[in-house]
Amino acid sequence: MKLSNDKLKLLTNDLVKWIREMMSSTGGEKAIIGISGGKDSSVVAGLCVRALGKENVLGILMPHEVQYDINYSHEICDFLGIKYKEVSITPMMKSFYEVLEDTKGDFIDNISEQTKLNLPPRIRMTLLYAISQSIYNGRVINTSNLSEDWVGYATVYGDTTGAFSPLATLTTDEVIQVGRYIGIPEKFIIKTPEDGLTKKTDEDVLGFSYDTLNRYIREGKIDDKGIKNKIDKMHKYSRFKFTPIPIYNSYLPIKAKELGNFYNDKK
Ligand SMILES: Nc1ncnc2c1ncn2[C@@H]1O[C@H](COP(=O)(O)OP(=O)(O)OC[C@H]2O[C@@H]([n+]3cccc(C(=O)O)c3)[C@H](O)[C@@H]2O)[C@@H](O)[C@H]1O
Numbered sequence: 001m002k003l004s005n006d007k008l009k010l011l012t013n014d015l016v017k018w019i020r021e022m023m024s025s026t027g028g029e030k031a032i033i034g035i036s037g038g039k040d041s042s043v044v045a046g047l048c049v050r051a052l053g054k055e056n057v058l059g060i061l062m063p064h065e066v067q068y069d070i071n072y073s074h075e076i077c078d079f080l081g082i083k084y085k086e087v088s089i090t091p092m093m094k095s096f097y098e099v100l101e102d103t104k105g106d107f108i109d110n111i112s113e114q115t116k117l118n119l120p121p122r123i124r125m126t127l128l129y130a131i132s133q134s135i136y137n138g139r140v141i142n143t144s145n146l147s148e149d150w151v152g153y154a155t156v157y158g159d160t161t162g163a164f165s166p167l168a169t170l171t172t173d174e175v176i177q178v179g180r181y182i183g184i185p186e187k188f189i190i191k192t193p194e195d196g197l198t199k200k201t202d203e204d205v206l207g208f209s210y211d212t213l214n215r216y217i218r219e220g221k222i223d224d225k226g227i228k229n230k231i232d233k234m235h236k237y238s239r240f241k242f243t244p245i246p247i248y249n250s251y252l253p254i255k256a257k258e259l260g261n262f263y264n265d266k267k
């Protein structure tokens, strides 16, 4: 959705205020962000700098093997003036593969492509939490956007997680507009997103364009019925990624004083 300057101003101010409030309500001080050099992490980092000050934002660069565009990640951190650290995930990927190889035989024949695709996001998130927990009041900030989340194009317990998610209700084109509004240089926000492992673009993998998806999300309109059905199906079957783990709530009594009625409400 094309946003006017007034709307962008309102939205950006609100986002910045919300980040500040979320940081304080979760008892956090330092924002820890995985910096890929693409639009989502660049815009989240830019918003966090506005909300919390650059001294409270830390970028973690996590290449796997040779990341051909790693200079983008260094440059956006330098541009924002935030501290950053580059940590290769290759040793962790290797160990994981070794362990997985050892599980082959009994009930695993081959390591599936899905396993391979989703391992890097999970390792990156594990690393972000590991770093964040060793920093006083560190909080991992999620960088997902509405378009990808809408169709579940994200790894459960990988990039879907974090302390809070500033861009979760903004489509990819709206993230770009907010990025421009806060002065993120164009080269970081118009990079063609690709999944990093197959080198295919998101749109190749998804089978429809973000323009089509974003228009459907905001206006409910879509010309191609086949694509509409595909999006609806992807949406429906990926909601589990964004809901807390369902819990079995037995009828056995809970008499301890409960703040917030978490268990009793579910009965
Ligand atoms: N209804 C259900 N309730 C609970 N769990 C359910 C479930 N259905 C599947 N599952 C479990 O979830 C697993 C599948 O979910 P998941 O592991 O997420 O994997 P999956 O949805 O198969 O794949 C995620 C896709 O997102 C792409 N991705 C990931 C990360 C970032 C980006 C990006 O560009 O930003 C894109 C990635 O390339 C891949 O194509 C299944 O193997 C199964 O264990």
Ligand SMILES: Nc1ncnc2c1ncn2[C@@H]1O[C@H](COP(=O)(O)OP(=O)(O)OP(=O)(O)O)[C@@H](O)[C@H]1O
Pocket: 033, 034, 035, 036, 037, 038, 039, 040, 041, 042, 060, 061, 062, 063, 064, 067, 124, 143, 144, 148, 159, 193, 194, 195, 196
């Ligand atoms: N190489 C990397 N180094 C650091 N963080 C990464 C890296 N790759 C992915 N991430 C983190 O995981 C998030 C999701 O990554 P993904 O590769 O799926 O790109 P994306 O959703 O298009 O996001 P972005 O626009 O930030 O690249 C990123 O926003 C970033 O926080």
